[in-house]
Each structure stands twice: as C-alpha cells, then as structure tokens.
Amino acid sequence: MSCGSSDDDNTGSPSADEKHITMIEYRAEQKTSFYYFSYNTNGMISGIKSTHATPNVFTYTYAPDMINIKLYNYYDYSLLNNRVVSAQDNYGDSYGYSYDNDNNLVSSSWGTRKYDFIWSNGNITKIKRSPSSLEGEINIVYTNMRWPKNYFLFFLHGETLDGILYGHLWDIQWVLMSEGYFGNRLRNLPKSINGIEYEYVMEDGYPVSVKLGDKEAKITWN
Numbered sequence: 001m002s003c004g005s006s007d008d009d010n011t012g013s014p015s016a017d018e019k020h021i022t023m024i025e026y027r028a029e030q031k032t033s034f035y036y037f038s039y040n041t042n043g044m045i046s047g048i049k050s051t052h053a054t055p056n057v058f059t060y061t062y063a064p065d066m067i068n069i070k071l072y073n074y075y076d077y078s079l080l081n082n083r084v085v086s087a088q089d090n091y092g093d094s095y096g097y098s099y100d101n102d103n104n105l106v107s108s109s110w111g112t113r114k115y116d117f118i119w120s121n122g123n124i125t126k127i128k129r130s131p132s133s134l135e136g137e138i139n140i141v142y143t144n145m146r147w148p149k150n151y152f153l154f155f156l157h158g159e160t161l162d163g164i165l166y167g168h169l170w171d172i173q174w175v176l177m178s179e180g181y182f183g184n185r186l187r188n189l190p191k192s193i194n195g196i197e198y199e200y201v202m203e204d205g206y207p208v209s210v211k212l213g214d215k216e217a218k219i220t221w222n
Contacts, residue, residue, distance in 0.1 A: 026161045029214070148206050
C-alpha cells in the first residue's frame with residue numbers, strides 16, 4: 001500500500017506549527033488522572049507529567065541516530081534513515097522492527113515474540129502474534145475520520161493510559177509513531193478493535209473525547 005500525499009499525508013514528521021495535545025484528563029474505574037505534555041522547538045514531545053506517577057515526569061531526548069525515553073526505566077530507540085529499527089531497555093531486553101518498501105511497519109519482535117502488521121488503505125487492519133496466545137489475532141476497523149498529526153492514543157479495552165504512554169502496545173511506542181519514527185502514521189481513527197467500539201467527540205477534525213468501554217480520555221489541544 002502506498003503512502004498518502006497532499007491533504008491525506010501520513011508520512012514524515014509533523015511540524016511545530018501544527019496542533020499538539022497539551023493535556024489529557026483520563027477517567028477509569030472511577031479514578032481521574034491528568035497528563036500534561038511539553039514539546040521542544042521542533043514540535044516533538046519532550047516531557048509528560050502526570051498527577052499520580054512517582055517520579056511524575058517522563059522525558060524524551062532526541063539525537064540524530066537515537067531517541068531515549070526515560071521514566072522508571074529507560075528505552076533507547078536506534079534510528080536508521082529516521083526510522084526506529086531496534087530498541088533496548090535497561091533490563092537488557094531488545095526489540096527489532098522491519099518495514100516494507102512503502103514505509104509501512106510490518107513487524108516488531110521481542111525475544112521469541114513477534115507481531116506481524118497487515119496494512120490496508122493506509123491503516124493497520126490486522127495484527128498477528130506468534131507464538132499464538134490468548135491474545136490471538138487482532139482485527140481493527142476504522143472510521144472515515146482522519147488520524148490527526150500529533151495524535152497518539154491507541155488503546156485497548158483493559159489497557160491503561162499509563163501503559164500506552166509509558167510502555168509498549170504491540171511493541172510500538174505510539175508517541176514515536178505519531179512523530180513519524182515508525183514509518184507511516186495511521187490514516188484514520190479506529191472504529192473498533194475486535195468488536196469493541198470507540199466513541200469520539202470531535203472538534204474541527206480533532207478528537208476531544210475518546211471513550212472505550214468504561215474508560216474516557218478528554219483531550220486539550222493547543
């Protein structure tokens with residue numbers, strides 16, 4: 001699948017003058033947490049501060065061939081041609097990533113675990129995991145609404161927002177995906193994952209509320 005272009009571009013890094021998420025109010029299990037986002041002069045996330053984590057500042061440091069992410073532990077993401085090709089954490093775990101000729105991420109791996117990503121119309125529509133597990137195959141259906149640049153919320157029913165921001169989902173760091181470091185960004189907002197529906201409130205093409213089951217994220221953009 002070829003990448004998008006012009007008004008439907010899902011390639012490269014967003015620019016600093018585009019809208020950015022500045023705050024998320026996240027509600028789950030009758031608890032509310034707040035997340036605040038800071039950016040560098042290039043429009044890339046440089047820090048995330050939460051109201052409940054200790055330590056409560058999560059930092060991103062960018063270099064030409066590496067990105068470091070640090071909170072309780074750290075991840076070093078190695079870049080080749082401005083794409084993440086491998087990563088390592090302070091526990092000694094290593095991750096690998098591969099891409100097709102259209103700049104789509106097609107697999108991620110960690111030890112014996114591997115995810116294969118199937119793309120259609122600019123979106124990841126199916127994820128296959130090996131070895132097989134209770135997670136099984138993941139099927140994703142999309143809306144017709146575009147995935148805004150600098151948007152990074154892609155979570156599952158049962159997944160916490162901390163898990164999305166501070167860890168991996170399918171071994172992808174979704175903030176870096178939104179910044180173009182994992183090849184093409186997704187083109188559209190998801191409608192459902194394995195039959196579980198997303199609910200959106202949109203303003204000027206940007207989601208300001210996202211619900212999935214009993215979880216809700218209220219989003220403030222600059």
